[in-house]
Amino acid sequence: MVLHQHKFDVVRSHLDMVSDGDNGDVCQLRMLVAPFEESAISEDTFKVITHGLKRTKWMDPKTMDLVFRRYPEIGVTRAEIITAFCSLLHSILAPKNQFAFSMGNIYDVVTEARYIKYATSIADLFLDRFDPRDTITDEEFNARSNELISAINTDVDDTTAATILLKMNDIVRQTLRTNVYLKMRYSLGLRLNPKIMSNRTGTKELPYGLIFSHGRRFNAFHVRFQDIARGGMRLVTPPNPEQFALESSRQYDECYGLAFAQNLKNKDIPEGGSKAVNLINCNGLSEQAKQFVMRKSVKAFSDTILDLIIDTAETRENVVDYLGKKEVIYLGPDEQVTVEDISWITKRAEKRGYDISNAFMSSKPTAGINHKEFGVTSEGVNTFLDVALQEVLNINPREQEFTIKMTGGPEGDVAGNEIKILVREFGANAKIVGVADSSGCAEDPDGLDHEELLLLVENDLSISNFNCNKLGTEGKVYLASNEKGAKARDTMHNRLKADAFIPAGGRPNTIDITNYQNFLMPDGTTPSSPLIVEGANLFITAEARQALYDDAGVAIVKDSSANKCGVIASSYEICAAMMLSENEFYEHKEEIVNDVLAKLRGFADVEARLLFREFAKSSESLPHISQVISNVINDTTHAIARALDGIPKEEQDELLPLFREHLPESLSALAFDKASETIPEQYIKNAIASCLASKIVYKEGTDFVASIPKEKLASFALDYVSKEKDIAKLKASLKDVDMPESEKEEIIRLLHKGGVRTALS
16 A cells, blocks of 8 residues: 555565564565656655555554545545544543544544545644644644634534534644654654543543553553652453443543542652553454554553653654653553563663663563562552451451452452462451452352462462362352353352452442442342452442442442552652662562562551541541542642742751651662662652651641641641651650659650640640
């Protein structure tokens, strides 16, 4: 198609298949070509053809159909812009009318013969606005944009078509950066003003930043809520076209919700919350082809993010910037991202010249803290479970039996590690009565055999592999490959009675306001589990959480609290990447990881204690209190961070011990002295602010901190540090006082409990 477009004919071709070992086969196609007409062919023509052939590897089939079959005159780049805008429009417009603005209908409307001229003009406006060699002025852009709006309003009678075309025009205005002029790009990337999605967020908080990427068989969003932000990349691979269309309509909402939850759980670290969701069309592909497309989509999306954030000679020359500031993004692995993906992304960041390439992707296999290997998320989940069993159900899990049901399966990160930790911490007291994953479910009212579960975890096997000989008399294993088994799997989390339910895997919004009653017993007021600890993100919608509490008193430890430890571990990994060389980290990895795990348990325990203290004196639900804790810490962090920008460097340095206290002991001992040389200044400021904010809120509670006027929060926090030092001196001076030890200990306890607050009053 590329050759035909440039008036070349294929005279002869030869195909070879060359083995590439474990990577499979390489297809090598050689062609002898000749022009249709005898004429001199310039070297520039061959450069264009070569570039076009390379680009086809990364172009979506719809783009290729549009330019090579339907409208050759519009050219490859315009066709790519049009199909990218159509994909983005589905996420923007679907809430208005899911039928009128379905994925297929948007594409059909835009590419109709009577409307393609408007789409092409919008693509031309986009190209001219971001042309690095001849950028149009803002005045010219506004004039041409307004002309298009006027023409569409005048000439397009169909309201659906007009809405689509006008929003396409708006996408151009709301794009702040693009990689469209980078020659070797893997997809088309847009750094957007988040206002473009304002109809989806409504009155909810707008994100800080938004990236959209459109490539071969995939569309991806990256949403973040602060300048410096961290969050995982997940891959979504719907099994059929209908499910793909559904996932496409809610892709942005999923990404927004995950990023928002991430921002709540990131309250203890310097980075704000972000998330990336890569929706991949694998329909009609074999399993091998699906894996190939998934890996390729990860590469294309992550490289496109780099296109939009790195500062190199190539980007300075080819990327027109209407944002006007440097951006720092940190990624982590989420669903379906492999170790090989992580390694490739890290190496690619280094090759592309990203300033802190080691920090671009967390969970690296050697110089990282792999979440699944070390169970970092599950350590926090289990700590919250431990405290919740005691506070809600009056069960001491180390001395009394309790029952658990969970989704996620033994091969999953959170669920598999939670099984290991339950056995490690509570032994036979933990009766796991049900486990479900994509393959099916296993159920046993006497408790599933621990050794068999651990064997599945160790060998990365799904629950369908559970040995039926290890079941009790009433135990069963259901396979999702048949209708009965699929139904049992899909209803297990509702049907089985257990003291606690841990959703540690599964799609977002599995329990929502339309089906939450299924979690209740036939009387409509008794829950199948009175306690839920959310190991998975967004498994239950906010409305369903509240309804379960209102109707049945279900105590739910929200995801932004329960599974926060994964992102804290990733943050520590990034700190280590900035402070140590790869060899230094690897040499001390065991010690660092052990210290990180201890820190994680501490972070989970201190929040769990505050959460249930505040729950005991409140009529509000646990999820509400959890969000209040996050909001108060984040508000305090932002106030302190703003204040730090206005104080002298010497005074900032006096607060560095807060950052040192935050770090794992071994990492601090190894490299804290050179932190200011290797870590960006803004990151250190954020670290100081978040450390101080969380320290104050966990100690004093949300009511006290929230009662302080926002304009006084920063000065209060800085005074708090000063008074804390004074109290520490008082405690130390008591060592030499001649009085009974019991009296000393009581005075120290009182000083610790309320001394700082008293000193501030």
